[in-house]
Amino acid sequence: MDQHLKETQIDSTLVYDGSFLKVQRDTVALPNGKPTIREYIKHPGAVVVLALFEDGSVLMERQFRYPLHRVFIEFPAGKIDLNEDPLECAKRELQEETGYTATDWQYVSTIHNAIAYADEHLDIFLARGLTVGERRLDDEEFLDVFKAPLDDLLSWVKEGKITDVKTVIGTFWLEKIVAGDWKL
Amino acid sequence: MDQHLKETQIDSTLVYDGSFLKVQRDTVALPNGKPTIREYIKHPGAVVVLALFEDGSVLMERQFRYPLHRVFIEFPAGKIDLNEDPLECAKRELQEETGYTATDWQYVSTIHNAIAYADEHLDIFLARGLTVGERRLDDEEFLDVFKAPLDDLLSWVKEGKITDVKTVIGTFWLEKIVAGDWKL
Numbered sequence: 309m310d311q312h313l314k315e316t317q318i319d320s321t322l323v324y325d326g327s328f329l330k331v332q333r334d335t336v337a338l339p340n341g342k343p344t345i346r347e348y349i350k351h352p353g354a355v356v357v358l359a360l361f362e363d364g365s366v367l368m369e370r371q372f373r374y375p376l377h378r379v380f381i382e383f384p385a386g387k388i389d390l391n392e393d394p395l396e397c398a399k400r401e402l403q404e405e406t407g408y409t410a411t412d413w414q415y416v417s418t419i420h421n422a423i424a425y426a427d428e429h430l431d432i433f434l435a436r437g438l439t440v441g442e443r444r445l446d447d448e449e450f451l452d453v454f455k456a457p458l459d460d461l462l463s464w465v466k467e468g469k470i471t472d473v474k475t476v477i478g479t480f481w482l483e484k485i486v487a488g489d490w491k492l
Numbered sequence: 493m494d495q496h497l498k499e500t501q502i503d504s505t506l507v508y509d510g511s512f513l514k515v516q517r518d519t520v521a522l523p524n525g526k527p528t529i530r531e532y533i534k535h536p537g538a539v540v541v542l543a544l545f546e547d548g549s550v551l552m553e554r555q556f557r558y559p560l561h562r563v564f565i566e567f568p569a570g571k572i573d574l575n576e577d578p579l580e581c582a583k584r585e586l587q588e589e590t591g592y593t594a595t596d597w598q599y600v601s602t603i604h605n606a607i608a609y610a611d612e613h614l615d616i617f618l619a620r621g622l623t624v625g626e627r628r629l630d631d632e633e634f635l636d637v638f639k640a641p642l643d644d645l646l647s648w649v650k651e652g653k654i655t656d657v658k659t660v661i662g663t664f665w666l667e668k669i670v671a672g673d674w675k676l
Contacts, residue, residue: 310563313556313634324508324515329531329609331508331515336558339634347513348559349533349609372497373607374520375532379494380607417649421657422606423557423564425513425533429655450497450523465601466674471613473605473657480664490650 312339315346323347351428355398356474357384358416358482359408359435366461366482367406367438370452380472381464385430394431402435404444406453411437414492416481421473430474434485434492458482496523499530507531535612539582540658541568542600542666543592543619550645550666551590551622554636564656565648569614578615586619588628590637595621598676600665605657614658618669618676642666 315336324331330350335343359367369382386401388394395413402408416432445451461479464470470479484490499520508515514534519527543551553566570585572578579597586592600616629635645663648654654663668674 310554310556313554313563313636315556315558323510326507326515326517326531327529329515329533331510331513333510334558338632339556342632344632345511346558347510349513370494370497372494372499372523374499374518374530375609375611376604376607376613379497380604382607417652418655419657419660420560420564420655422610422612423560423566423656425559426606426609427559428606429560448522448526448528452497466668468601471602471604472607473603473661476603477657477660477664480661484650 314339315344318343322350347425349422349426349428351387351426352390353388353394353428354385354430355388355394355401356430356432356478357398357402357435358432358478359384359402359406359410359438360482360486361438361455362436364486365455365457367402367408368454368456368461369405370454372450380475381470382472382475383478385474395433398431398433398435403441404446405449405451407441407443408435408438409441410435410439416485416492417477419474419477432474432478432481434482458486498523499528502527506534531609533606533610533612535571535610536574537572537578537612538569538614539572539578539585540614540616540662541582541586541619542616542662543568543586543590543594543622544666544670545622545639546620548670549639549641551586551592552638552640552645553589554638556634564659565654566656566659567662569658579617582615582617582619587625588630589633589635591625591627592619592622593625594619594623600669600676601661603658603661616658616662616665618666642670
């Protein structure tokens with residue numbers, strides 16, 4: 309049904325193979341047969357953790373994001389290692405970044421954050437039954453961890469204090485889950 | 493207050509200057525003074541249009557997104573031209589992609605979709621008082637336009653049929669706006 313929208317690969321070249329970013333440049337045939345160029349980031353995917361405490365508060369991070377030169381409020385998250393299972397990645401990232409482990413994990417949703425120029429997807433998980441332990445940050449990771457009530461997160465989304473898409477979306481999902489409106 | 497998180501630029505190089513993507517590679521000082529590399533996409537920013545009809549339905553698009561090799565359900569959206577006002581961009585993109593013009597425009601929110609590797613932001617606008625006219629698609633643009641009830645969009649977010657972040661977030665915002673819970 310989508311033939312009138314579909315683009316088909318003619319050739320594909322890795323044009324930038326950086327320390328973190330890989331950029332692919334493909335020649336593609338448009339639906340009308342004409343050739344054009346598509347450039348995009350190859351990304352292994354990532355996970356996002358909604359770590360919900362019994363008192364209704366949520367585990368959050370504050371992290372400096374260099375491309376925008378400022379600190380963002382975010383949920384714990386991280387890139388999937390080669391061949392890593394997304395849930396295992398979520399458990400690893402939560403423990404490394406915050407020190408917390410969880411007994412109860414549920415898959416929430418998958419989102420695509422830059423469909424015009426990256427193949428990245430993010431798998432969102434809900435983590436409950438939290439116990440605090442020790443953080444194991446990478447040498448190059450600097451971030452603050454804190455707890456916030458879900459109502460504060462919702463206010464921060466509304467006021468534009470939370471603008472990171474995974475955190476905006478996770479906050480809206482948490483509202484639905486906690487209210488019992490959307491079951492996992 | 494954020495000195496313990498802040499990263500400072502040491503140098504900056506444009507390492508890939510493509511047809512669409514520009515990749516910057518910077519050397520930065522971490523909060524502990526050690527140098528590291530940050531690579532990121534330079535992006536002009538974009539706009540998203542929530543075009544809401546009086547009957548409660550919303551104007552949507554279906555578009556093939558090459559990096560993920562499939563069609564996505566999306567709100568009308570587009571890149572900001574050099575020196576273009578975001579609201580003017582929103583009006584232009586809505587008309588070009590769908591043919592619609594609107595008499596009533598309101599700013600909704602700004603989101604950041606790839607804070608680890610792009611400086612892109614998206615400004616979301618609500619458009620009401622819609623009148624249909626003629627589309628003016630670029631030569632290389634192929635997309636379907638359709639109307640959907642907001643309840644369907646919410647179901648599609650829940651079921652994972654809508655996964656594009658601007659569309660997930662816009663749908664949640666529309667629910668708040670239409671219910672009168674969040675005022676613009």
